[in-house]
Amino acid sequence: MADSRTLRGKVAIVGAAESDELGRLPHKPALQLHAEAARNALDDAGLGKGDVDALFSAGRWSSAETADYLGIKPRYCDGTLIGGCSFLAHVHHAMAAIAAGICDVALITHGESGASRVGMPGTRWTPDSVNGQFELPYGVMGPPTQYSLVATRHMHEYGTTSEQLAEVAVATRKWAALNPKAAMRDPLSVADVLASRMISYPFHLLDCCLVTDGGGAVVLTAADRARDLRRAPVYVLGAGEAVGHALVSQMTDFARWDAAERSGAAAFAMAGVRHDDIDVAEFYDAFTIVPILGLEALGFCKHGEGGPFVSGQRTAPGGAFPLNTNGGGLSYTHTGMYGIFIIIEAVRQLRGECGPRQVSGAQVALCHGLGGIWSAAATLILGTDAA
């Protein structure tokens, strides 16, 4: 098998940006949000549309439809769709394609009208789909009723508590208070989370992410070209992805996120860094339980110790483990396929652009994405020139 370490640092992220606005945007169809983000990320990089020769995108469209809307004619197109972490997987794929010389400038776009549902094609789940036959008839109403199955089992096996879940929401809100783009910035306490109405046991409302409209995009190119561009390059040191299941009922182990174990191990192996080299971490937080299992799966703590790991506000500003410094899907924005925003925040932290929420001296960042219903995972380890 090829040694993945030969890819370390070969490719860099040179542009990263959100759409012009985030939040509730009924005046903007989803593809417009792709386009705004694409333009903003290219501006950030100091590149033009004509420089792009590879497009990576995921959502309810083929990447050809997205390319058409953007007026881009790529020679390399990738529509890998494995849920909200697809964009992290796209970085993995773009890295390989650029290193192989198949393309030069890769644009990865996301746009979703998650709240307003403008210009969003309908569901893929027909009554004769596997999901339509074997899960939807039991009253599955979106992710809260499915992610919760893992939370209940984790609590049973390891004694994880509702208070520990709430710690994640509270710490993430503290970061959001430092981010002017975050949707929810008012202070929050553990008691507030526990007092919020029950959605699907054990999740209270404030254990659940936001539902918003927005877009995001990043631009990648080879490291040698990146050094001539406008921004300090953010190098891709390691990347990994994995898929476990599609239907949550077929999850191998309801107290362990197996896809994340594999994606994390691959990313660490490529990057050749240790856990204590990570200065800042951005984990997909669709629900408060998700970073807890992610921290366990990636080896930041042992299985079952994710609850204690996040307790005492260890992940809040000033804590030992800065996590979700943009305010996360819980308090900043969550369009539906949130993964692109994880990458954007990690890039900004490594460039030192984050103002009051800047993690001082951050040189290595970890991005960990989630897809489907604990189905897929993708992990990136990014670093500055110094890393």
Add this chain to the structure above:
Amino acid sequence: MSEYGGYIPSPTPDTAPFWEAAKHHELRIQHCNDCGEYYFYPRPLCRHCLSRNVEWRAVSGRGTLHTFTVNYRSGRASPFPGAFVIAIVELEEGPRLMTNLVDVEPDPARLRIGMAVEVVFADITAEITLPRFRPAAPAR
């Protein structure tokens, strides 16, 4: 039957024997004669080894509650009027499936992971019957 407001599945050639058995209040899943494993959901190529040497077998309908949630929201496709239990049941033959736990208060404090459960059948339309589970009767 008329009260059901939930999602109605539509069988395919892969899954029709499962739904036909359910209609007759029998739980049938597939067993691979090459690798010896049972599996769920239905498909004609074994999920473990991709063999087509598989057969439908009636199973006991007994299992354990592997994990659960209680859904408190109402929605367009809610199978029950109030709060209800969505459960993952592990059949004694091995496979796990999603179902509802019925004949029990939808109160997390009264549900115990590992508890013994048994299948019951809910005729939701003239054609479709859903396998659900309830706490198992004490051993006779």
